[in-house]
Amino acid sequence: MNTRITVLALIALITVSCNQEKNIEFSPESFTEKELSICKNSKCPEITINYVEVFGDDEVSKKINKKIKNFIFSSLLMGEDSIPSAKTIQEAATNFIEAYNADKAQFPDMAGDYFAEISVNEIYNSPKHICFEMRQYLFTGGAHGYGTTSFLNLDPKTGDELTSKELFKSNKELVAFAENKFRLQQNIAKNQSINDTGFWFENEKFYLPESVGFTRDSLIFIYNQYDIASYADGPIELKIAMKEAAPFLSID
Structure with a gap:
């Protein structure tokens, strides 16, 4: 009798635990300046935002959504x-438009209208790891606009950001491996300085960008404009096939 009660209690406990562990889901969302009342009867800078909203576990979803919104x-x-x-x-977009209106009033001959394009996409999703690609491109005057790409790696069970130590076994070994890949990609010989072809690595020492992205097939590093080269060189991407990157990873 006692054994039966114990088994039933254990089954009930497992059932409750499973019910408490909710899977999170993603919903594509979009926003443009046309949704703002301030733009109904006047011309506004173009604002295009495409992002994902997370649902499911309330506490985890709230954490992740906050990180996404803060980027925007x-x-x-x-x-x-x-x-x-x-x-x-809506408030962030209104502030952007009001800043443009103020600048336009102060400098009526200002060339070009401001605009903003922002996107947040889920590019990798597993039970232990979610990766978001976060892009922005803005024009706010001057000779040209400026864009960046970054990545956000999160633990789907907590919503917390995964650290480099949680993602990689040995950062030193990964950097050495990545440098060889980078030199091959950029046609820089092993005995050459990493800056011989015009890069701007500090102290002529190779290093990886802080942000790293994951897909099913690849590990992605992106140096944004001005990180290691001029604006004209554009973003510089280094991809490492996941099969090659696997020995360096701490997480599946």
Whole structure:
């Protein structure tokens, strides 16, 4: 009798645990300046935002959505503030438009209208790891616009960002392997300085960008414009096939 009660209690406990562990889901969302009342009767800078919203486990979803929204808010931030005060995408977009209107009023001959293109896409998803690709491209005056690509790697069970130590076994060994790949890609011989072909690596020492992306097939490193080369050189991408990268990974 006691054995039966124990078994039933164990089954109940497992059932409750399974029910508590909710899977998160992704929903594609979009926003443009046309949704704002401020743009109904006046011309506004073009703003195009495509992103994902996370649903499921309330606590985890809230954490992830906050990180995604903060990226969008920061991308639209104008002026000297380094920390966005906006609480919604609509508010962040309105602030961007108001900054443009103020600049246009001060400099009526300003060439070109401001615009912003922002995207957040889920590019890898497993039970232990989610990777988001985050892109932004803005024109806010000057000779040209400026864009960046970064990645956000998260633990889907907690919503917390995965550290380099949680992702890789040995950063030193990975950097050495990646340098060989980079030199082959850029036609830089082993006995040449890493900057001989015009790169800007500090102290002529190769290093990887802080942000790394994951897909099913590849490990992706992107040096944005001005990171290691001029604007004209554009973003520089280094891809390592996942089969080759696997020995360096701490996570599946």
